[in-house]
Amino acid sequence: MSSRMRGDSPSGRIIAKHFLSDKVEHFTESVIREMTRQAMLHGAVNLAQGFPDFPAPAEIKQAAQQAVGADVNQYAITWGAKNLRNAIARQTQIWQGVVVDPEKEITVCCGSTETMIATLLAVCNPGDEVVIFEPYYENYGPDSVLSGAKPKFVKLRPPRDENGEWTFDEKELRRAFDRHTKAIILNTPNNPTGKVFSREELLLIRDLCLEFDVLAITDEIYEHILYDGTEHISMASLDGMRERTVTINGMSKTYSVTGWRVGWAIAPEKITNAIRKVHDFLTVGAPAPLQEAGAAALSMPAEYYSKLAEGYRLRRDHLLPALTGAGFRCFRPRGAYYVMTDISGFGFKDDVSFAQHLVQNIGVAVVPGSSFYRDPKDGARQVRFAFCKKPETLDEAVRRLGRLGGGN
Numbered sequence: 001m002s003s004r005m006r007g008d009s010p011s012g013r014i015i016a017k018h019f020l021s022d023k024v025e026h027f028t029e030s031v032i033r034e035m036t037r038q039a040m041l042h043g044a045v046n047l048a049q050g051f052p053d054f055p056a057p058a059e060i061k062q063a064a065q066q067a068v069g070a071d072v073n074q075y076a077i078t079w080g081a082k083n084l085r086n087a088i089a090r091q092t093q094i095w096q097g098v099v100v101d102p103e104k105e106i107t108v109c110c111g112s113t114e115t116m117i118a119t120l121l122a123v124c125n126p127g128d129e130v131v132i133f134e135p136y137y138e139n140y141g142p143d144s145v146l147s148g149a150k151p152k153f154v155k156l157r158p159p160r161d162e163n164g165e166w167t168f169d170e171k172e173l174r175r176a177f178d179r180h181t182k183a184i185i186l187n188t189p190n191n192p193t194g195k196v197f198s199r200e201e202l203l204l205i206r207d208l209c210l211e212f213d214v215l216a217i218t219d220e221i222y223e224h225i226l227y228d229g230t231e232h233i234s235m236a237s238l239d240g241m242r243e244r245t246v247t248i249n250g251m252s253k254t255y256s257v258t259g260w261r262v263g264w265a266i267a268p269e270k271i272t273n274a275i276r277k278v279h280d281f282l283t284v285g286a287p288a289p290l291q292e293a294g295a296a297a298l299s300m301p302a303e304y305y306s307k308l309a310e311g312y313r314l315r316r317d318h319l320l321p322a323l324t325g326a327g328f329r330c331f332r333p334r335g336a337y338y339v340m341t342d343i344s345g346f347g348f349k350d351d352v353s354f355a356q357h358l359v360q361n362i363g364v365a366v367v368p369g370s371s372f373y374r375d376p377k378d379g380a381r382q383v384r385f386a387f388c389k390k391p392e393t394l395d396e397a398v399r400r401l402g403r404l405g406g407g408n
């Protein structure tokens with residue numbers, strides 16, 4: 001038997017380890033997507049994966065239908081349809097006061113997921129380090145590994161009481177920066193905590209980026225989903241950051257079209273050129289007719305965005321007291337559409353066994369907290385709920401959670 005054959009079973013069903021990339025050995029499958037599969041299997045209400053279960057705006061769907069009808073059915077320009085890039089540049093100036101050249105500084109990708117990995121592949125070399133706040137959206141870990149960089153985690157600490165803010169320790173953040181640091185990944189408003197980084201916090205991060213010559217890669221996909229008068233501040237709008245920031249955003253969350261896969265990066269020209277090259281070879285381009293619909297979406301009136309945020313505020317304010325009543329300790333989100341909860345009151349071994357109980361016996365799918373931490377122990381007392389769902393979906397989940405018997 002040759003060494004290449006070692007590990008093969010007679011039926012050929014066991015794949016030898018040497019066929020696999022070492023990089024892939026360093027991360028597991030997405031727990032968020034796995035919970036959606038489990039929700040379907042057990043007929044559970046899916047409050048795990050963050051996608052709306054209500055219709056997308058009619059105007060946007062019409063724009064997509066029209067584009068298909070008008071035969072916008074072949075590749076768009078690799079780095080994005082001109083109409084969409086123009087609309088992104090226009091709105092970025094209106095919303096953030098940041099002037100962007102749509103010809104040289106925007107790359108449209110297949111969702112912000114591809115945008116993030118394309119960006120990291122475009123900027124990272126082996127040995128580079130990437131600073132990530134944790135808990136973090138699970139993709140950032142594998143994204144860093146795939147791009148050859150080493151993730152370095154800095155803790156966001158949960159608030160003491162329900163109305164407090166998640167905070168980080170300035171000294172711990174500083175310690176994470178050194179001569180190997182290539183970038184910091186920042187997600188504000190934040191998934192999974194709902195934290196909206198304040199100007200003061202962003203200035204602190206800005207100062208470290210300048211001192212250590214580090215790039216900021218900011219995922220701002222929840223920029224319009226804000227509560228309690230919080231303000232979204234884009235890193236690129238801060239003095240000194242325009243030249244060292246990649247701003248990532250997309251249609252998924254703002255326009256309730258997570259399945260369309262249209263996202264984008266805004267970056268200085270040289271970085272954009274690198275991202276465009278990676279994107280071109282990864283996927284060639286995002287769906288052409290949906291990019292035209294994206295241009296229409298970005299032309300929605302201002303009240304569309306205030307209604308979107310208000311709709312999610314109502315859902316948040318409906319779900320949180322119900323979760324508290326069912327025995328969860330909630331950390332009130334200031335943005336995005338997730339709530340992290342503390343499950344200590346239920347006395348389960350860990351978050352995974354609790355989430356399994358919820359999905360199999362109670363009929364509600366959530367995401368175990370450990371999937372947002374490098375060390376699973378750090379998330380063993382937490383689960384995340386997504387509340388981007390119809391009121392009746394949330395009601396049904398609350399009704400089922402009543403069976404938990406954790407309320408006072």
Ligand code: GLN
Nearest residue numbers: 032033048049050051191
């Ligand atoms: N961002 C969403 C979440 O955190 C969905 C992510 C995904 O599955 N692509 O649930």
